[in-house]
Amino acid sequence: xxxxxxxxxxxxxxxxxxxxxxxxxxxxxxxxxxxxxxxxxxxxxxxxxxxxxxxxxxxxxxxxxxxxxxxxxxxxxxxxxxxxxxxxxxxxxxxxxxxxxxxxxxxxxxxxxxxxxxxxxxxxxxxxxxxxxxxxxxxxxxxxxxxxxxxxxxxxxxxxxxxxxxxxxxxxxxxxxxxxxxxxxxxxxxxxxxxxxxxxxxxxxxxxxxxxxxxxxxxxxxxxxxxxxxxxxxxxxxxxxxxxxxxxxxxxxxxxxxx
Amino acid sequence: xxxxxxxxxxxxxxxxxxxxxxxxxxxxxxxxxxxxxxxxxxxxxxxxxxxxxxxxxxxxxxxxxxxxxxxxxxxxxxxxxxxxxxxxxxxxxxxxxxxxxxxxxxxxxxxxxxxxxxxxxxxxxxxxxxxxxxxxxxxxxxxxxxxxxxxxxxxxxxxxxxxxxxxxxxxxxxxxxxxxxxxxxxxxxxxxxxxxxxxxxxxxxxxxxxxxxxxxxxxxxxxxxxxxxxxxxxxxxxxxxxxxxxxxxxxxxxxxxxxxxxxxxxxxxxxxxxxxxxxx
Numbered sequence: 350x351x352x353x354x355x356x357x358x359x360x361x362x363x364x365x366x367x368x369x370x371x372x373x374x375x376x377x378x379x380x381x382x383x384x385x386x387x388x389x390x391x392x393x394x395x396x397x398x399x400x401x402x403x404x405x406x407x408x409x410x411x412x413x414x415x416x417x418x419x420x421x422x423x424x425x426x427x428x429x430x431x432x433x434x435x436x437x438x439x440x441x442x443x444x445x446x447x448x449x450x451x452x453x454x455x456x457x458x459x460x461x462x463x464x465x466x467x468x469x470x471x472x473x474x475x476x477x478x479x480x481x482x483x484x485x486x487x488x489x490x491x492x493x494x495x496x497x498x499x500x501x502x503x504x505x506x507x508x509x510x511x512x513x514x515x516x517x518x519x520x521x522x523x524x525x526x527x528x529x530x531x532x533x534x535x536x537x538x539x540x541x542x543x544x545x546x547x548x549x550x551x552x553x554x555x556x557x558x559x560x561x562x563x564x565x566x567x568x569x570x571x572x573x574x575x576x577x578x579x580x581x582x583x584x585x586x587x588x589x590x591x592x593x594x595x596x597x598x599x600x601x602x603x604x605x606x607x608x
Numbered sequence: 609x610x611x612x613x614x615x616x617x618x619x620x621x622x623x624x625x626x627x628x629x630x631x632x633x634x635x636x637x638x639x640x641x642x643x644x645x646x647x648x649x650x651x652x653x654x655x656x657x658x659x660x661x662x663x664x665x666x667x668x669x670x671x672x673x674x675x676x677x678x679x680x681x682x683x684x685x686x687x688x689x690x691x692x693x694x695x696x697x698x699x700x701x702x703x704x705x706x707x708x709x710x711x712x713x714x715x716x717x718x719x720x721x722x723x724x725x726x727x728x729x730x731x732x733x734x735x736x737x738x739x740x741x742x743x744x745x746x747x748x749x750x751x752x753x754x755x756x757x758x759x760x761x762x763x764x765x766x767x768x769x770x771x772x773x774x775x776x777x778x779x780x781x782x783x784x785x786x787x788x789x790x791x792x793x794x795x796x797x798x799x800x801x802x803x804x805x806x807x808x809x810x811x812x813x814x815x816x817x818x819x820x821x822x823x824x825x826x827x828x829x830x831x832x833x834x835x836x837x838x839x840x841x842x843x844x845x846x847x848x849x850x851x852x853x854x855x856x857x858x859x860x861x862x863x864x865x866x867x868x869x870x871x872x873x874x875x876x877x878x879x880x881x882x883x884x885x886x887x888x
Binding site for chain 1: 768774775808812817820821823824825827829847848851852870871872873874875876877878879880888
């Protein structure tokens with residue numbers, strides 16, 4: 350039996366997703382926000398990542414008014430991590446979605462799960478008196494592709510109690526290089542994943558069969574939270590490609606019950 | 609100058625003699641997550657930002673590694689370099705965990721499961737060192753300042769409410785130098801995404817965001833009901849300002865750890881609702 354969310358698989362086959370911008374593309378996008386951007390030299394900080402910093406209006410990092418973005422990009426699978434530090438509140442404002450769109454993220458991919466959570470502090474002060482304080486919000490935007498969640502890819506926006514952005518972070522793999530980055534060096538078969546995650550392999554096979562009119566080029570289990578998620582990379586009409594995902598229940602609690 | 613040292617411990621195998629915990633299931637991603645942490649700190653070393661990284665997995669994760677040498681002088685070796693957790697400045701552990709309070713909210717004891725029981729002590733007791741008289745992080749001359757407990761129930765709300773982290777709890781887990789303790793309220797999950805989340809957390813928290821990134825990188829908003837993953841960050845500091853600053857601006861390499869600590873602080877996500885814990 351197919352999972353309920355596999356009912357309209359045909360509708361998921363669409364044109365190839367737009368890959369995210371490169372570092373230089375980001376630079377151009379930021380010019381709209383910052384005006385004169387000065388980039389530091391891009392320097393490798395490890396064998397798999399690069400580091401670059403942008404400053405607005407020629408100001409140094411320690412100066413007020415900075416808008417800095419640090420990219421950790423171009424690992425083996427094309428996964429890019431983005432982390433920003435925004436100290437100039439006037440340059441980037443608006444809703445969390447507005448801010449993310451202004452940074453170049455496709456609105457259509459921002460929204461499988463969009464939650465805005467309250468961050469709270471419990472504290473005993475120097476006198477031993479207990480306090481509870483509201484610290485701000487944490488918005489978690491899980492990436493979507495069509496109606497499907499893209500596990501392992503999400504953005505977070507952290508604001509303080511006044512609503513000012515403290516930080517934007519996240520991981521946003523290139524969909525065109527969609528692969529299981531964790532196992533980039535040693536890929537496991539889908540059967541191994543099914544065994545590890547205690548997922549019903551027959552359900553996987555049923556769904557895979559439904560995709561046979563299309564050329565399946567890759568198959569991966571990308572992630573599992575309270576569910577497991579399988580993605581097939583398929584090739585559709587006129588060479589278009591798309592990622593198809595299906596949920597399966599199953600994950601491994603780190604504990605449950607008494608020893 | 610003292611070296612910056614990190615130890616990470618991963619346990620996946622349980623139950624087969626002499627492994628601990630017959631009832632525990634395999635955790636398929638613990639060692640992957642631990643290895644990812646080790647790789648990240650190795651990169652820090654390559655960049656001259658860190659000094660020592662050590663990885664201990666399965667059979668190299670013994671009860672004595674996490675049992676305090678003062679609390680249990682005949683058995684605890686947590687201060688013994690290079691195996692003991694308390695001989696490092698920063699320690700991660702990925703394993704099963706539980707607490708005695710998630711069912712009725714009356715307890716304050718936290719514990720996690722070791723990899724292998726050797727030939728000392730009592731098997732059933734020592735395989736799961738606990739926060740009442742066995743864990744003691746960063747006490748006396750020991751080093752440990754930051755503990756990342758990636759197991760279920762490691763930071764249960766009822767344990768906080770019942771004083772497990774209290775500054776005045778003389779039998780609790782807090783030694784005088786413990787700066788930060790990170791864990792989960794309720795059930796946490798081991799998944800293929802865990803190593804990537806840890807990679808994102810560690811690589812962005814060397815010099816800032818050590819507490820705030822734990823929340824943003826490790827929270828899961830479940831889609832099936834009460835199945836959120838609820839990270840909790842507990843900070844100890846000399847003042848309220850000191851504790852708050854460390855949560856937001858401190859890092860593994862920037863611990864700014866002055867003592868004595870007069871404030872402890874817990875940051876979490878309101879209404880986060882995990883399995884086996886109730887909404888926060």
